[in-house]
Amino acid sequence: MTSTPRHPDLRSQLEKLTTEAFRPELAGIDRMPTLDIARVMNGEDTAVPAAVAERLPEIAAAINAVAARMARGGRLVYAGAGTAGRLGVLDASECPPTFNTAPGQVVGLIAGGPDALVTSVEGAEDSAELARADLTALGLTADDAVVGVSASGRTPYAIGAVRHARALGALTVGLACNAGSALAAAAEHGIEVVTGPELITGSTRLKAGTAQKLVLNMLSTITMIRLGKTYGNLMVDVRASNEKLRARSRRIVALATGAADDAIERALTATDGEVKHAILVLLADVDGPTAARLLEDSGGHLRAALAAARG
Numbered sequence: 001m002t003s004t005p006r007h008p009d010l011r012s013q014l015e016k017l018t019t020e021a022f023r024p025e026l027a028g029i030d031r032m033p034t035l036d037i038a039r040v041m042n043g044e045d046t047a048v049p050a051a052v053a054e055r056l057p058e059i060a061a062a063i064n065a066v067a068a069r070m071a072r073g074g075r076l077v078y079a080g081a082g083t084a085g086r087l088g089v090l091d092a093s094e095c096p097p098t099f100n101t102a103p104g105q106v107v108g109l110i111a112g113g114p115d116a117l118v119t120s121v122e123g124a125e126d127s128a129e130l131a132r133a134d135l136t137a138l139g140l141t142a143d144d145a146v147v148g149v150s151a152s153g154r155t156p157y158a159i160g161a162v163r164h165a166r167a168l169g170a171l172t173v174g175l176a177c178n179a180g181s182a183l184a185a186a187a188e189h190g191i192e193v194v195t196g197p198e199l200i201t202g203s204t205r206l207k208a209g210t211a212q213k214l215v216l217n218m219l220s221t222i223t224m225i226r227l228g229k230t231y232g233n234l235m236v237d238v239r240a241s242n243e244k245l246r247a248r249s250r251r252i253v254a255l256a257t258g259a260a261d262d263a264i265e266r267a268l269t270a271t272d273g274e275v276k277h278a279i280l281v282l283l284a285d286v287d288g289p290t291a292a293r294l295l296e297d298s299g300g301h302l303r304a305a306l307a308a309a310r311g
Contacts, residue, residue, distance in 0.1 A: 153181020
């Protein structure tokens with residue numbers, strides 16, 4: 001007996017998606033020499049930055065909105081399934097060591113939970129209810145920003161997260177790789193980076209995944225720039241949690257101040273290794289507690305603290 005498909009219209013939906021389109025000209029790719037396949041794949045990837053460039057105004061608007069929420073204490077939350085979810089978790093996990101964000105300030109949610117990072121959790125991406133439960137567990141508020149990520153733009157988990165967040169008054173962003181997506185339509189800020197059919201039909205970990213990574217890089221990095229987490233292009237809020245990062249901290253202070261090594265070591269010692277504070281100690285000729293107060297008064301913005309110190 002033939003079973004009835006659970007979603008009888010899903011095949012027709014997928015056939016309409018650009019990311020799922022079949023490319024007959026690549027049907028013989030498995031018979032090509034390895035170097036030729038690599039050249040074709042590399043050529044495909046070169047189109048991704050151009051696709052992202054077309055959406056820069058929408059990306060910038062979303063970043064400004066996210067930064068405004070985070071400046072008043074809100075969180076940045078990514079929500080996605082599969083590759084999209086993993087990319088969100090990756091971006092979130094890199095914010096504490098890079099920008100010294102507080103625990104839970106940038107969060108990555110993946111359908112199916114942590115197990116889904118390394119293995120497939122069947123059915124998780126199809127559950128909007130699961131997304132609502134995950135956001136409820138976070139205690140989501142109107143001060144937060146939720147970014148739903150889905151290459152197809154139709155993943156129920158990502159759409160459910162955005163709809164639930166928007167109903168609570170949170171800022172919402174929908175990042176998809178197909179035009180006219182339900183995800184972008186559900187969000188306050190829709191970003192559709194159309195990367196076209198994949199080298200391997202439907203394998204959206206390829207061009208679509210690369211595009212999502214580029215956009216998430218922009219969302220987190222430029223938001224942190226807006227929040228004063230950098231001084232110029234220096235990571236002055238870097239958390240020195242290992243020897244490499246401690247060496248990087250000393251180098252950042254040197255680049256920002258031009259001070260001698262012994263002066264840098266004294267400043268870092270006086271500020272418990274806080275790079276931003278050490279720079280202020282050296283450039284404004286203040287002690288560690290004064291540097292801490294000036295930075296607190298300026299909301300963590302080093303340029304503003306320097307201006308206040310100099311009168």
